[in-house]
Amino acid sequence: MTDRTGTRRGFLRRLGAAAGASAVYDAMRTLGHAAESDFTRVPPLAKPDGRTSVAVLGAGLAGLVASYELSRAGYDVTVLEYQARIGGRNITLRGGDRLVEMGSPAQDVHFAPGNYFNPGPWRIPYHHAGLLHYCATLGVALEPFVETNYNSLLHSAAHFGGRPQRYRDVAVDYAGYTAELLTKAINTQALETGLSRDERRDVLQALRLTGALDPSGQYHASDAMALTRGYAKEPGAGENGAPVPSRPLPRGELMASGLWQAIAFHQTYEMQTTMFQPAGGMDMISRAFIPHVGHLVRLKSQVAAIRQDEHGVSVDYTRLEDGTRATLHADFCICALPLPILDQLSCQVSSELKAAIGGIAYHSSVKIGLEFRRRFWEQDDAIYGGISFTDQTISQISYPSHGYLSRGPGVLLGGYMFGESAMYLAGMTPAERIALARKEGAAIHPQYDKEFSNGVSIAWSRVPWTLGCCSNWSDQARQTHYRNLVRMDRRVVLAGEHASYVGCWQEGAVLSALNAVTQVNARAHGGQHA
Amino acid sequence: MRKSAALLGLVCALSAAPSARADSATSAGAATGALATLRDGGQIYAHVCQGCHMRDGRGGLGAGAAIPALAGNGKLEDASYPAYIVLHGEGGMPDLDTMLTDKQVAAVVNYVRTHFGNHAPDQIDAATVHDIR
Structure with missing residues (x-):
């Protein structure tokens, strides 16, 4: 741009290069150099001959994508879901919602109207093409999620006198x-x-x-x-x-x-901009599936056993409404239940798949949402979105990427942790977690004390329908179990973020669902089973 | 139950590379190390275990699946079994072998086997834990 002799020509040359960039990128993806998501398109599914039924277990993102594609192709789909809601870990908390963990007092959310907190996934990298495809197809409005903010803060209790640095x-x-x-x-x-x-x-x-x-x-x-x-x-x-x-x-x-560690974090491929979030909350994605597949879902249905023989699959479940037992029969089953749950169910699959289901540890993770009376991070500190990191237990504070400069209360992510810190906070009561998040957050934003209104926290290890946050694959487990986990076992195939190389991201759930429906479709049209 | 994977030794959550943690968003500067100073079995239990097994050791009941109770659990009779599970995990439970020292594993196993209504007469020591590791 400072090239005086040929600014315009230089610009056109760059434009020409940009036109070829997508081709280069496609080639890179093919070669696996940019392989976070290998989504290119939804695999074509052929209409089944006659009535072919599929039982889908779990109405999280994987179950929803599988149901959507199969029902569109003409399959007869029934979804069993334990919760009284659709979406699984694709979830948003708003005022009036109630969060129930195992062994914790129930938490009622008191956020002001319009405010929300995403206790599960909260951001979408631009290269998660499968998830973006469904957002586009289903009309989910996306807005930028500010990942890197140069005016955010980095804090170490032991350095710079504990004063946060920009x-x-x-x-x-x-x-x-x-x-x-x-x-x-x-x-x-x-x-x-x-x-x-x-x-x-x-x-x-x-x-x-x-x-x-x-x-x-x-x-x-x-x-x-x-x-x-x-x-x-x-x-x-x-x-x-x-x-x-x-x-x-x-x-x-x-x-x-050590504050420079944040630079490397933001530079990782998964965190590079552009990052998105659904306008209004992450659950706008699962909600967008409801008009298409909501009528296929049987809520409050707790799966007890999965049986299969040469004729089909039988899924025994309990209707939580009245405690009665029922059995769903289908030609095939896509099981999109989290592994810690599935591991404890009676499941008629090969010993290799059984070992894989029990062989993957799940991360512990805790997230805390705090509502404050005013957006002091914007008004006093000129921080608009992004993340501040700290070496305290809470690990980070993230500022809302929407509603900038608005008056009235705002909701912060007041803590988000994995590993040791998450285990520690999961062992606390929700009130204790909030107290700790307020105390540690005040070291970064002294306004916390005066402006705090209310808060809610989630410890994923205590969530009764997942018993953990997401899959924690090791290289060893990949070698031993991955192929067995994702391959169809006679009439049953697994889906969910755990059944992918994009673990802990919603993209993994989407890709795994497409893998599952592809295998079901091949079997339904006479393909050999593995 | 985790069999082969446990024997092969999965790494625990803390040692996972950031890329393997995906949406964790945890910068490498996140707090760790508070645990490293703990010696008391009860403190280690509160820091690491009660997030799932609960303060009273009674575990929890989820969607047709449970976090096992440690209170009145017959599987704790032989100390080497809980020591093995603490080190290598089971099902969704993470492996804690890289998070806890032999001494810490022994301390927390001894704590669990003498609390929540458990009255084990014997103790496990760090050397035995080391052999199980």
Whole structure:
């Protein structure tokens, strides 16, 4: 753009390159270089000969996608769902909702009208093409989810006196100091770089630009630095309008603080922008399936046993409404129940599949939603969406990516953790979790104390219909169990995020459902079973 | 029940790479380490176990599936069984072998076997846990 001699031509050349970019991307996907999701299109399903019935177990996203595609193709589909709602982990909590965990007092949600909290999945990477396909097909309105916000905060209790630092300052200083060090090393020939003279010049130029260095290769408060790092005094108008560049954080403490870990996190493929969220809450996706498949779902149906023989599948279940037992007969079964549940049911499948079902651990995860009387993070701190990270138990605070600048109460993600921290919080009562989230959050936002209104938390290990958050595959388990888990076992095939390489994401549920319906369709048309 | 996978040794949630945790959104700076200082079986239980097995050790009943009660559980009779399950998990329960030391496993197993109405006469020591690991 600063190319004076050929700005326009340069632009057109870039445009031409962009036109070919999708082809390049398709080729990369084919080669597996960008293989987060291998969705290209919904596999074509042939209309079955005569009546072919499929029992779908679980009305989460996998069950919904499977039912949608099969019923569209002419299959006779019945869905059994334990809960009194459709959607599974595709769930949103709003004022008036009640959350029930095992062994915890029930939580009533008191959010103001219009506010919500996604206790399960909350964001959709742009390359999760299968899920985006269903959002587009079913008319689910999407809006940007702000993943990376340069004005968000990074906090370590043990560094910088416990004062949170802006993401921008950490990111720019990290790049600046490392560029400065590398420049010095190259210039003093301290490194055996093997760089040619030309390449050396190019590298130094790149370091100077990306590290906001001055012409001598130094990183210090300067106009060049201010272009990326901003100002101690913002540029203005009038007599005192001149800006004052900001000053970098001390290098030693920055490196010791570990705050730079957030940079690497946002750079991971799954977190790269553009990120989406459904407008109004994540459950807008499962709700959008209801007009198409809602009539096929038998709610409050608790599966007890799955039996199969050469003629078909029988699923024994309890109608929770009145406690009566019933059996659903079908030609095939797509089982989209979480593995910790399925593992404990009577399930007539091969010993290999049985071992796979019991062989996958589930993550523990806790999420906390907090409502405050006003959006102080916007009004006082100019933080609009994004995530602040902390080395405290709560791990992070995320700000709503919608309703900017509105008056009235707003809902924060006041904590989101996996692993040890999640196990610790799952062992607390909901009231104790809220108290901890308020205390730790106040170290980052002192406004917490004055502005807190109410909150709700979910410990996924205590959710009666999942007994865990999502699958935690190890490389060993992949080798031992993955093929057995995703292959049709006579007339039964599994679906759900666990039956994919995109575990813990909704995209995995979508792809697994398409894999399952493809196998059912092949069998229904006389294909050999594995 | 996890059989071959347990023997092969699944890594626990904490040691999983960020990419394997997918939507966890946990930056590597997330809090860990509070557990590392704990020696008392009761504290370890509160920190790691009661999120599923509950404060009173009675577990929970879900959708046709349960988190097992530790209270009055006959499977705790031989200490090596709970030690094995703590290390290697079962079903949805994560493997805790990389999260807990031998001493911590022994402490929490001894705690569970002498609380919630359990009255085991014997104790397991870290060396025995090490052999099971």
